[in-house]
Amino acid sequence: xxxxxxxxxxxxxxxxxxxxxxxxxxxxxxxxxxxxxxxxxxxxxxxxxxxxxxxxxxxxxxxxxxxxxxxxxxxxxxxxxxxxxxxxxxxxxxxxxxxxxxxxxxxxxxxxxxxxxxxxxxxxxxxxxxxxxxxxxxxxxxxxxxxxxxxxxxxxxxxxxxxxxxxxxxxxxxxxxxxxxxxxxxxxxxxxxxxxxxxxxxxxxxxxxxxxxxxxxxxxxxxxxxxxxxxxxxxxxxxxxxxxxxxxxxxxxxxxxxxxxxxxxxxxxxxxxxxxxxxxxxxxxxxxxxxxxxxxxxxxxxxxxxxxxxxxxxxxxxxxxxxxxxxxxxxxxxxxxxxxxxxxxxxxxxxxxxxxxxxxxxxxxxxxxxxxxxxxxxxxxxxxxxxxxxxxxxxxxxxxxxxxxxxxxxxxxxxxxxxxxxxxxxxxxxxxxxxxxxxxxxxxxxxxxxxxxxxxxxxxxxxxxxxxxxxxxxxxxxxxxxx
Amino acid sequence: xxxxxxxxxxxxxxxxxxxxxxxxxxxxxxxxxxxxxxxxxxxxxxxxxxxxxxxxxxxxxxxxxxxxxxxxxxxxxxxxxxxxxxxxxxxxxxxxxxxxxxxxx
Numbered sequence: 283x284x285x286x287x288x289x290x291x292x293x294x295x296x297x298x299x300x301x302x303x304x305x306x307x308x309x310x311x312x313x314x315x316x317x318x319x320x321x322x323x324x325x326x327x328x329x330x331x332x333x334x335x336x337x338x339x340x341x342x343x344x345x346x347x348x349x350x351x352x353x354x355x356x357x358x359x360x361x362x363x364x365x366x367x368x369x370x371x372x373x374x375x376x377x378x379x380x381x382x383x384x385x386x387x388x389x390x391x392x393x394x395x396x397x398x399x400x401x402x403x404x405x406x407x408x409x410x411x412x413x414x415x416x417x418x419x420x421x422x423x424x425x426x427x428x429x430x431x432x433x434x435x436x437x438x439x440x441x442x443x444x445x446x447x448x449x450x451x452x453x454x455x456x457x458x459x460x461x462x463x464x465x466x467x468x469x470x471x472x473x474x475x476x477x478x479x480x481x482x483x484x485x486x487x488x489x490x491x492x493x494x495x496x497x498x499x500x501x502x503x504x505x506x507x508x509x510x511x512x513x514x515x516x517x518x519x520x521x522x523x524x525x526x527x528x529x530x531x532x533x534x535x536x537x538x539x540x541x542x543x544x545x546x547x548x549x550x551x552x553x554x555x556x557x558x559x560x561x562x563x564x565x566x567x568x569x570x571x572x573x574x575x576x577x578x579x580x581x582x583x584x585x586x587x588x589x590x591x592x593x594x595x596x597x598x599x600x601x602x603x604x605x606x607x608x609x610x611x612x613x614x615x616x617x618x619x620x621x622x623x624x625x626x627x628x629x630x631x632x633x634x635x636x637x638x639x640x641x642x643x644x645x646x647x648x649x650x651x652x653x654x655x656x657x658x659x660x661x662x663x664x665x666x667x668x669x670x671x672x673x674x675x676x677x678x679x680x681x682x683x684x685x686x687x688x689x690x691x692x693x694x695x696x697x698x699x700x701x702x703x704x705x706x707x708x709x710x711x712x713x714x715x716x717x718x719x720x721x722x723x724x725x726x727x728x729x730x731x732x733x734x735x736x737x738x739x740x741x742x743x744x745x746x747x748x749x750x751x752x753x754x755x756x757x758x759x760x761x762x763x764x765x
Numbered sequence: 766x767x768x769x770x771x772x773x774x775x776x777x778x779x780x781x782x783x784x785x786x787x788x789x790x791x792x793x794x795x796x797x798x799x800x801x802x803x804x805x806x807x808x809x810x811x812x813x814x815x816x817x818x819x820x821x822x823x824x825x826x827x828x829x830x831x832x833x834x835x836x837x838x839x840x841x842x843x844x845x846x847x848x849x850x851x852x853x854x855x856x857x858x859x860x861x862x863x864x865x866x867x868x869x870x
Contacts, residue, residue: 408831415838422845426852435853436865442846443797443862447788450804453835454781457808457828461774461815466827511868 290344290351292337293330293359294399300326301392308385316383317374323388324370327395331363341761343405347467350405350538353758357612358402358534361619362527366395368623368733369523372630375727376519379635382428390420390427391523398531407456407466407543410535414452414499417531418445421524425516431637437515444508448498455491458484459543468543475546482547489544489551496539499532502592503562506585510573513581518633521577522626525584526619533591537611541598541760548599556596556693562589563700570707576629576642579707580622583666586704587618593697594681597688605756606687610680612755617665617673617744624737625662628655631725631734639723642711646720655724656715658738663708665741668701672745680752773814780807794850794860798843805839 288295304326308319334356341352369391377383397417404410422445426438460466462484463474475485494505501509513521540551566586573579591614598607632639632648649656665674678701685694744751780803787800809832816828854860 408827408834411831412834412838415841419838419841419845422849426849429852430856432853432856432867435849435856436868439794439849439853439862439865442849443788443794443801446798446801446842446846447804449838450781450784450801450808453805453808453831454811456831457777457811457815460812460828460831461818464815464819464822465824466831470824515868 286342287344287349290337290342291349291403293334293363294396294403296330296333297326297392297399298396300329301389301396304392305386305389308389311385316385317378319385319388320370320374323392324367326392327363327366327370331360331367334359334363339757341759343761347469348406348409349403350468350761351403352761354534354538354608354612354760355403357754357758358530358615359399361530361616362395362398362402365523365527365530365619365623366391368627368737369519369527371729371733372522372623372627373519374729375725376630376633376730377427377517379725380428380517381635382517384427387424387427390424393420394424394523394527398527398534401531402534402538404535404538405468407459407468407471407539410539411449411452411456413531414449414495414535417528418449418499421520421528424520425512425524427520428517433515433637434517437512440508441512441516444498448495448505450495451491451498452495455488455495458488458491462488468539471543472545485544486547486550489540489547490554492539493536493551493554496532496536497558500529500536500588500592501585502558502588503565503585506562506566506588509585510578510581513584514575514577518577518626518630521581522623522630525580525626526622529584529588530615530619533611533615537595537598537608538760540595541604541608545599545601552596552599555592555599556690559589559592559596560693560696562586562592563696564589567700567704567707570704573707574642575640576632576645576711577640579642579711580625580629583704583708584622586700587622587666589700590678590681590697591615591618593685593690593693596690596693597684600688603684603688605759606680607684608760609752609756609758610677610684612758613748613752614677614681616751616755617677617741620737620740620744621662621665621672621674624658624734624741625666627730627734627737628659628662631655631727631730632722633725634723642714643718644720644722645711645714646718646722648715648720648722648724650719651722652724652726655734658734659715660712661738661741663711665745667705667708670745671742673741673748674745676745676748676752770814770818774811777807777810777814780804780810792861792863794853794862794865797862798846798850802839802843805835809835
């Protein structure tokens with residue numbers, strides 16, 4: 283271990299150290315002034331973000347290959363830290379209103395972010411497992427943060443039991459892969475299998491178990507059962523963070539593990555991923571139609587979007603399409619994060635202190651009461667549907683193009699048809715906001731408003747000028763794929 | 766006495782399956798949790814068995830290292846999991862997961 287290793291994970295070190303320090307500092311912050319803790323946490327994330335931006339474009343390995351810093355990792359770290367900042371801004375007023383303002387909230391958020399950062403840079407299955415747990419365990423606590431409210435506790439216990447079940451699969455999968463190849467390093471697995479071609483069955487079962495475990499994390503059908511309940515029961519600000527951060531973290535690990543460690547097995551996992559993606563898109567969108575609660579509707583919508591993102595994995599199995607598919611995924615993750623955080627921001631603003639205001643019907647008349655918020659929400663709904671000129675359209679366009687270039691026409695067709703179905707429930711929100719009369723109560727708080735305006739602006743700006751972000755995404759290679 | 770690796774792996778596989786079935790079949794949150802621990806420990810057993818089989822090689826250490834990490838992480842999971850179970854028991858006076866169903870679509 284030398285200084286260069288430590289510099290490679292400096293954002294992670296800053297974040298982890300700051301989170302521990304924050305737990306101590308919080309003890310001296312008076313109970314009615316916990317906003318100080320929020321601001322301190324935001325400063326910590328900003329410092330990590332600046333360090334990360336200074337390292338953008340560097341490619342190197344650290345800790346004997348345990349950590350891989352490449353374009354893919356740096357770009358995703360930027361995304362995670364930005365999501366963390368927005369999550370703090372959205373929680374700032376929300377947890378006060380719900381009466382659950384405790385300083386640990388922000389430390390737990392920082393610990394989860396550490397897990398996500400590690401997830402994006404993992405170069406070894408041991409680190410993948412550690413990152414997965416570091417991401418999950420604080421999230422279990424955050425989901426139950428509104429204790430002793432039953433809904434929140436229920437969300438936490440469901441998330442915990444199924445999350446721990448999934449990590450059992452991941453560990454056993456890693457054990458089998460270790461047995462088959464004699465190593466856990468991602469590049470070592472590839473080299474060992476290419477050299478000997480030994481034990482394909484063990485390797486296959488092992489990679490299947492990892493797919494199951496990570497599939498739980500990113501919520502793809504048939505491993506999605508927990509999602510609607512957990513997203514519904516968890517405090518809304520936590521749900522917003524979880525639906526974007528945990529999903530992107532899961533996909534970061536999924537893409538890196540499968541593209542860097544198991545390219546030789548793609549004939550086996552690509553069809554499996556294809557079917558899972560198709561099922562996820564179909565079921566997520568169809569089940570969302572029946573939902574009356576906006577949190578459950580957005581939960582099913584997030585399942586459907588996991589399907590769209592997963593479509594890129596079988597496309598990337600084809601080496602000639604891989605760069606295009608990877609760029610599409612990174613762009614889609616950014617677009618999804620911006621849009622989804624905005625939509626959840628509006629939900630946070632609409633939720634009443636005692637927990638009401640979450641039915642879609644409660645949005646009637648929002649266009650009269652808060653025209654700006656209604657416009658932003660309409661924009662987010664259009665972007666989630668994938669209509670131009672929003673970022674959601676561009677993201678879907680590139681994903682579909684990569685899928686078609688990989689000759690998976692039927693998969694692209696499933697994607698287009700399910701997007702059409704999704705228009706029904708997304709547009710219903712717009713109809714309710716603009717064509718029904720009502721007197722909804724909304725919360726106006728400057729930090730929350732800022733996140734909604736910012737994400738609204740991002741949704742439209744990246745929809746009209748996607749060029750810079752796309753260029754950034756296309757430079758963001760997985761280092762193992764560099765030609 | 767030297768036990769063949771295959772036997773240890775078979776035992777680990779059986780333990781893993783018992784764990785999975787326990788999670789799927791049992792309804793008591795603590796029993797489900799115990800089954801999850803069984804899954805994690807069956808993976809540990811497999812890791813140790815594989816590491817022993819390739820023993821003199823330096824790579825075998827990776828298996829040992831992962832086992833220690835799994836043990837530590839499992840302890841962290843116990844801390845959070847039991848706290849959640851206690852919290853829900855105080856509110857609901859039951860830890861039967863079928864009765865924990867206030868969230869429905």
